[in-house]
Amino acid sequence: MDQPIDINRKEVRMPTNKTGLARVLRSDAKGLLIGAALLVALFTVASILVDGFASANNIRSILLLAAFLGLASLGQTMVATIGGLDLSIPFVIGASNILLAYLFGTSVPAPLALLIIAVMGAAIGFLNGVLSYKIQGQALILTLGVGFAVVGGAQIFTTLGSQYSGTVFSQVPAWFSNIASISGTTFGLQFPPVIAIWMLVAFTLIYWINRTKSGRAIYAIGGNRTAAARLRISEFRTWVSTYTISGLTAAITGCLLLGFSGGGFVGVGDPYLFTTVAAVVVGGTSLLGGSGGYGATIIGVLVLQVLTSFLVGMGLNYAAQQTVFGLLILPMVALYARSPHIRYQI
Amino acid sequence: MPAISLQNIAKSFGETRALAGASLHCELGEIHAIVGENGSGKSTLAKIISGVALPDAGKVDVLGHAPTTPAEAIAAGISTIYQEIMVAEELTVWENTFAGTDGLWRRKTTTAEKKRLARETLLRLAEVDIDPDTPVSALPLSVKQWIVIARAVLQKPKLLIFDESSAALDLEATNRLHKEMLALKEAGSCVLLVTHRIAELVKITDSATVLSDGKTVGRLEKSEITEKNLLRLMSADERHSAAGKRENSVISTAHKPALEACNVQLAANAWPLDFKVHAGEIVGIAGLDGAGQSEFVSILAGITPAPAGKVQVWGASTVSHEITSLADAEAAGITYVSGDRKKEGLFPNLSILENFGLALYDRMASRFGVIDRTQLSAAFDDEELRLSIKYGDRSDKITTLSGGNQQKVLIARAFALSPKVIILNDPARGVDIGTKQDLYTHLRDFASNGGAVVYLSTEIEEFLNFADRADVFFEGGIFASFDQGAITEDNLLAAMFGQTKPIVFDEDTGTEGVA
Amino acid sequence: MLSNRLSHLWVPLxxxxxxxxxxxxxxxxxFTYVGLAGALLVAAPLIxxxxxxxxxxxxxxxGVDLSIGxxxxxxxxxxxxxxxxxxxxHPILVFAYAILAACAWQMLLAAFIIFVRISPIIASLAGFMILQGVNLVILSRPGGVAPEWLGNWGWGTELLSPVLYILLAAFxxxxxxQRTAMFQHIRLMGADERTAYTSGVDIIKARFAAHLMAGVFAGLAALCLTGLIGSGDPTQGNTLTLQAITALVLGGTSLAGGKGGITGSVLGAVAMxxxxxxxxxxxxxxxxxxMTQLLYGLMLVFALLVALVTTAPRTRAA
Amino acid sequence: MRKGIATSLVVVSAMLLGTAANAEGLDELPAELAAAYEGVDEGQPIKASAYREWTPRSEPPWKIGYASSYAGNTWRAEGLKRLTQELFPVYKDAGLVEDIVVTQSDLNDARQIQQMRQLVDQGVDAIIVCCSNPVALNKAVEYAYSKGVVVFSYSGYLTSEKALNASSNYTLGGYEIAKAMIEEVGGKGNFLLVSGIAGAASSESFDTGAKRALEEFPDAKLVGQVWGNWTDQVAQTEVQKFLATNPTKIDGIIAQGSQETGVLKAVLQSGRDVMPISLAGSAGAACYLKNNPDWISHAFQIWPPGDEMELGFNSVIRTLQNQGPKVQSILRGVYRVPSEEYVSGLSADCSVDSTEYIQPGIDVWFPDDKAAGYFLRPSDPLEWKAASN
Structure with missing residues (x-):
């Protein structure tokens, strides 16, 4: 600013004194890059230390479990991008899991049953969005409350019809089992369709987020609500629709998990309570909103899943895995989600 | 001993260089002013003195200290009233008044005493009797401002810094504030006044440091503090002449106005307002903070619906369209640019291109909502040429740009919508002279090509030689309207304070205060 | 105006x-003598x-501390x-250990929040996962025996019990x-951190102090839990996180900061x-x-919405 | 970490076994029944019971409380079903039981304690608790005892002197199941252990026994342990994860009951050849055996959820009738069945997804003549008359 600016110059560019790498490290892609590096490093180390880690079977299994976590984390990523959190995800997963199993046991045709569950999930998400809109700071608690109510209600519903509570058994159609079980095949290829479904969903979502107006609206809201309002981007609509997506994907995850296990169990969602948040955070989406994305979450999901597999392979139990996850979150967050010092906020 | 001695201070925030070689010197027992236009670095300088900002280079000596936190500054006897009103809305009046006065664990005064003192002090300063248990959120802006002033004054500071803090106060209140400053000066303290309101400080200050583009460009002693000297140092006159290419202005008053407000009331019992802007016209809007001009501009832009009355535009025929929402405004070709970029303009998480493009997605998306990136890029190229935006890569984050360039992107966004009316709310806030000049030029071009401009500014100098008309708000209504020739600083200032003739600060109260 | 400051208590009350x-x-x-004694015993860890x-x-x-459980x-x-x-x-040693251990953790957490500047919820989420694992490593399954004097708290037939004294001591x-200036600083910081910082409050010490207090109470909670179950259990604590947050929210303390007090939290815990x-x-x-889950969830949602409705006019005024 | 557990176990057992070495109560049992106590979990109390001379606080019909810790899986549901739908009507008609009150604590000890105390305060005469941490409920048990209420632990044990326990000898069960499995595959190989819930008494007892058997075979190697929470879906996921990440050959899977169907499904999904898996009552896995008779030669009855509930309930009623249980823990042995007999009750069109249980039936599991041996003054609970006391 020392030199007066020549206003007649048509194009004034800053000298590009930064290398490409330095630029990437400043940008949002930083998290993606670090996550990918971590993923490669983890995989390499695990392949060396654990026999058979790089086997097709193990990779298939990692991808299968990653697909579930990935789908469960989809909504969480969306919601986190606008600065919210959805803790109802594990409960919606559990509820839809047992309700679908219940419906499979009735005369409802399977596709209709799936549709009913999907609509229910979206409706719960919608409810979450509407109820938490005015109390966004408390969205965490509110979604938790809704989640408890949903899972309680679903269990009461399924219990009243049968003697079994919380677990519902019925014959899962073979085609549906094939979608999500490890031995499933996709057009004759040796991997379960759910992996392909996940990839397809991920691709569509990323395209939608990046290339459409409604996708960009999520980032606009996450970045600056007032400015978004000035551009006629409705905060309410965006907030509610992201929660609706979250409810929908949670319900779909719950359904697919039924295909995976073959029997309804309300507890299937439990591992996803904080793991979805961890996947989002490890991937590089800041919970403050506006940054990150599903691409990052995919990396986060894969990192967590490879890590889990690695830790299991190393003989570490669930407890130690949790500790390692926790220890992983801190440096990842410290890398890209630090808030500025208070003196820069004045 | 000098109260403040700063030498060659430099300070950058990321890509933005706020200070580059600023120096300042003032003594105890005087009222010193830091003057400069917006974006000249005066607030940053004040922050360095109050310990909020740390200088990158230079020597700081404030009352023998170089404070690194506000707490250190306060301990050294430095109290600061920040530009932004620092209150905890949820807490009560007394809690806010006595914020930070106690020790870490031990209370220095009892709560009862605090309440009594808070009430007493506010009665004296604000001349209102407020229950000290009232939560601050329930109070008007001016009282909040007084609470902050009371907090600072009650500390009995040796150095008191006012950073543009009289904006929320009316004339009478401003005079009371001056009285308070003079009392502090009499008591041997130093008062540092950060302002761009020249007329206000001519009377009261003993000396002034003038900043321009982050550098100290001069120091004036009492006798030298005149409007002319100040403007010369702030290089304001050159700037305004640069912008003042008014001869090609064509105002088609013969036709229907481009935008019209009829009987609009800002509140239930407020004066009804009538307002018109024609194609080719640039209308300036001024007023003290809280006089209603910001609300009015919001109503014009369709951001908030008018509580009463209506805002309308005229179509090709004689049919009027009412503006009650942003959608109406957009359909009618009205766009809005805010100077409060951080709050209502920028998406700090997004790229330069996207900050520009977000407003255009509606027009550039296919039926399925997929954005046409080629078209968007082309639009950006056009505006980029027009506004000479300075950047590294268009996919860089907008926050890598300086304030001025950020503002240019937002203005480009408004122009790209090819509007009929542009409404600007203090757009030159915190931008450098070059950007301002660009902005005036483009707005003038826009008006010349048949656009209408409504330009709200907190710096009335901006209207000189630029606006075709200036409407001044006072207490929720348009108090006066000046045509091009009558737009002078004295006239506007008087109207802002609700006076019909040019005013002199501290005409009566000031001397009493000293006595 | 006192009612204003206590208005958040109407819902839990x-x-x-x-x-x-x-x-x-x-x-x-x-509501018999023994019933109350038992209630006190069982509810004390959550309170x-x-x-x-x-x-x-x-x-x-x-700042919601997910790692508390x-x-x-x-x-x-x-x-x-x-x-x-x-x-x-020895009781003195056990008490001292419980409080110091909990305080040490809280200091660590506070240090992360203050110096690394990551949001409290993430710091404490990581803490939740880390401690959850560490607990299982220390004791992989419920078992062990608490010191006898501590295990005897579990009788819960006397109202005038150590648990009561601990609760009274906590109050x-x-x-x-609450009478110290520090409390005022914490409130101010919570309501508006920038105001606190610019008015000279040492926000670093204030945040540490808030966590220190949390540590003291967490230590006491752990003693009461140990007394209740008379043994060690690596997973029982975990469930306390969500319950405690629920009690806090039911009690009208805003997660936005600056507002609330333990009266609300205690009422919230009692309600639960x-x-x-x-x-x-x-x-x-x-x-x-x-049914418990269902009603528990509905109660949470209800409490949040009621709080929203009752505080709405003030928010608008701001 | 293992050392920590070991130490804690030693401490606990040292304290509890101090006087139990030559239990007065045990010596009174018929030799046939006493055999079931062989190798019992060190933590399980087998002293003389505190209810040898005891009368409940009220006359029949009694109110029974069932403080369950959880309800969300099939075997608990099966147990609950037996209690509320089969036993209750019979005993109600007999004028012995007036009401059965069920509470659930979602695996939260504090809540379970509160519910037990509340059941006592609400006037139940006996409480059946399900499957918790063996120590946490002790004070609540003693509170109940002080009010004249007996607490019975179903599936697992409590260490309190005032608690009664009724179940199989899970340690023995674990030992026999593991031993049979190892022998089934030739006395050597790699084995996976699928446990129940970490820390639940019965689960730990089983593992103790299973590990004891593994130690007896130097060539048998335990390559991993996962926890299936006695829930098929959980077991399936955990085993799947294990198999996916451990390419080593697994020769046999030693599994606690109520989850072998899940274990089997995981193995089927993994694409490996199905190795022998311990069978203990789940009809789904049994169906697979029916269709593949060469799979494994035997199954066990260790854990028939309904029968075990009936065993507990029967003992509760007998205790309330002042029949005088001799020992703190009423243990019965486990029971090996050849596979043909095991699957004989299954229909040809059975399903691997079945959630039923193959149960021996109370006549086999806890027949009256056997039950009588555990009590000082035995009589058929349904024939018993209050007046006779």
Whole structure:
């Protein structure tokens, strides 16, 4: 600013004194890059230390479990991008899991049953969005409350019809089992369709987020609500629709998990309570909103899943895995989600 | 001993260089002013003195200290009233008044005493009797401002810094504030006044440091503090002449106005307002903070619906369209640019291109909502040429740009919508002279090509030689309207304070205060 | 205007009253001497956990301490495994250990939040996961025996019990703390951190102090939990996190900071205890666990919405 | 970490076994029944019971409380079903039981304690608790005892002197199941252990026994342990994860009951050849055996959820009738069945997804003549008359 600016110059560019790498490290892609590096490093180390880690079977299994976590984390990523959190995800997963199993046991045709569950999930998400809109700071608690109510209600519903509570058994159609079980095949290829479904969903979502107006609206809201309002981007609509997506994907995850296990169990969602948040955070989406994305979450999901597999392979139990996850979150967050010092906020 | 001695201070925030070689010197027992236009670095300088900002280079000596936190500054006897009103809305009046006065664990005064003192002090300063248990959120802006002033004054500071803090106060209140400053000066303290309101400080200050583009460009002693000297140092006159290419202005008053407000009331019992802007016209809007001009501009832009009355535009025929929402405004070709970029303009998480493009997605998306990136890029190229935006890569984050360039992107966004009316709310806030000049030029071009401009500014100098008309708000209504020739600083200032003739600060109260 | 400051208590107070009446009708034994003693015993860990996270919530930045449950679990298992099994059972030592251990963790957490500047919820989420694992490593399954004097708290037949004294001591500590300037600083910081910073409050010390208080209460909560179950359990603490947050929210303390106090949290915790009493008095058979979940969830949503409605006018004024 | 547990176990057992070495109660049992106590979990209390001379606080019909810790899986549901739908009507008609009150605590000890105390305060005469941490409920048990209420632990044990326990000898069960499995595959190989819930008494007892058997075979190697929470879906996921990440050959899977169907499904999904898996009552896995008779030669009855509930309930009623249980823990042995007999009750169109249980039936599991041996003054509970006391 020392030199007066020549206003007649048509194009004034800053000298590009930064290398490409330095630029990437400043940008949002930083998290993606670090996550990918971590993923490669983890995989390499695990392949060396654990026999058979790089086997097709193990990779298939990692991808299968990653697909579930990935789908469960989809909504969480969306919601986190606008600065919210959805803790109802594990409960919606559990509820839809047992309700679908219940419906499979009735005369409802399977596709209709799936549709009913999907609509229910979206409706719960919608409810979450509407109820938490005015109390966004408390969205965490509110979604938790809704989640408890949903899972309680679903269990009461399924219990009243049968003697079994919380677990519902019925014959899962073979085609549906094939979608999500490890031995499933996709057009004759040796991997379960759910992996392909996940990839397809991920691709569509990323395209939608990046290339459409409604996708960009999520980032606009996450970045600056007032400015978004000035551009006629409705905060309410965006907030509610992201929660609706979250409810929908949670319900779909719950359904697919039924295909995976073959029997309804309300507890299937439990591992996803904080793991979805961890996947989002490890991937590089800041919970403050506006940054990150599903691409990052995919990396986060894969990192967590490879890590889990690695830790299991190393003989570490669930407890130690949790500790390692926790220890992983801190440096990842410290890398890209630090808030500025208070003196820069004045 | 000098109260403040700063030498060659430099300070950058990321890509933005706020200070580059600023120096300042003032003594105890005087009222010193830091003057400069917006974006000249005066607030940053004040922050360095109050310990909020740390200088990158230079020597700081404030009352023998170089404070690194506000707490250190306060301990050294430095109290600061920040530009932004620092209150905890949820807490009560007394809690806010006595914020930070106690020790870490031990209370220095009892709560009862605090309440009594808070009430007493506010009665004296604000001349209102407020229950000290009232939560601050329930109070008007001016009282909040007084609470902050009371907090600072009650500390009995040796150095008191006012950073543009009289904006929320009316004339009478401003005079009371001056009285308070003079009392502090009499008591041997130093008062540092950060302002761009020249007329206000001519009377009261003993000396002034003038900043321009982050550098100290001069120091004036009492006798030298005149409007002319100040403007010369702030290089304001050159700037305004640069912008003042008014001869090609064509105002088609013969036709229907481009935008019209009829009987609009800002509140239930407020004066009804009538307002018109024609194609080719640039209308300036001024007023003290809280006089209603910001609300009015919001109503014009369709951001908030008018509580009463209506805002309308005229179509090709004689049919009027009412503006009650942003959608109406957009359909009618009205766009809005805010100077409060951080709050209502920028998406700090997004790229330069996207900050520009977000407003255009509606027009550039296919039926399925997929954005046409080629078209968007082309639009950006056009505006980029027009506004000479300075950047590294268009996919860089907008926050890598300086304030001025950020503002240019937002203005480009408004122009790209090819509007009929542009409404600007203090757009030159915190931008450098070059950007301002660009902005005036483009707005003038826009008006010349048949656009209408409504330009709200907190710096009335901006209207000189630029606006075709200036409407001044006072207490929720348009108090006066000046045509091009009558737009002078004295006239506007008087109207802002609700006076019909040019005013002199501290005409009566000031001397009493000293006595 | 006093009513204003206490307005957030109406919801929890109403809940406690309604549930109290229901409990009195459905399970009148609750209000006998022994019933109250038992209630005190069972509810104490939750009450203290809710109290513990209150200063952190008041301190702002959306500060909700997710790690509180595993922290209480950590103190519980370490009392049993590290102290009790090594013959360290003297009450003074155990008390000192419990409080110091909990405070040490809270200091660590605060240091992360303050110096690394990551949001409290993430720091404490990581803490939750870390401690949850660590607890299972220290004690892989429930077991061990608490020091005898501590295990004897579990009788819960005397109202004038150590648990009562601990609760009273906690209230006393809070009462005294509330009278310090530090409490005012924390409130100010929670309500508007920038105002606090610019008006000279040492926000670093204030945040540490809020966490320190949390540590003291968490230590006491862990003692009460250990007394209740008379053993070590690596997973029992975990469930306290969500319960404590629920109690906090029911108690009207805003996660936005600056508002609230332990009275609300205590009422919230009592309301939750009473819900279980009332529900247990019905014979829902196979679905009783689910009824609890359902009502628990509905209560949370309801409390949040009521709080929204009752505070809405003030928000608008701002 | 293992050392920590070991130490804690030693401490606990040392304290509890101090006087139990030559239990007065045990010596009174008929030799046939006493055999079931062989190798019992060190933590399980087998002293003389505190209810040898005891009368409940009220006359029949009694109110029974069932403080369950959880309801969300099939075997608990099966147990609950037996209690509320089969036993209750019979005993109600007999004028012995007036009401059965069920509470659930969602695996929260504090809540379970509160519910037990509340059940006592609400006037139940006996409480059946399900499957918790063996120590946490002790004070609540003693509170109940002080009010004249007996607490019975179903599936697992409590260490309190005032608690009664009724179940199989899970340690023995674990030992026999593991031993049979190892022998089934030739006395050597790699084995996976699928446990129940970490820390639940019965689960730990089983593992103790299973590990004891593994130690007896130097060539048998335990390559991993996962926890299936006695829930098929959980077991399936956990085993799947294990198999996916451990390419080593697994020769046999030693599994606790109520989850072998899940274990089997995981193995089927993994694409490996199905190795022998311990069978203990789940009809789904049994169906696979029916269709593949060469799979494994035997199954066990260790855990028939309904029968075990009936065993507990029967003992509760007998105790309330002052029949005087001799020992704190009423243990019965486990029971090996050849596979043909095991699957004989299954229909040809059975399903691997079945959630039923193959149960021996109370006549086999806890027949009256056997039950009588555990009590000082035995009589058929349904024939018993209050007046006779």
């Amino acid at each position: 109403g809940l406690v009253l309604i549930l109290g009446i229901m409990a009195a009708v459905r399970a009148p034994q609750t 203290l956990a809710a109290v513990a996270i209150t200063p952190i919530a008041i301190a702002g930045r959306g 595993p922290l209480i679990g950590f103190v519980n298992v370490t009392i049993v495994v590290w102290l009790s099994e090594n013959g360290i059972t 006393a500590i809070w009462f005294l703390f 205890y009473l819900v279980f009493v009332v529900l247990s008095s019905f014979n829902f058979g196979a679905i009783s666990g689910f």
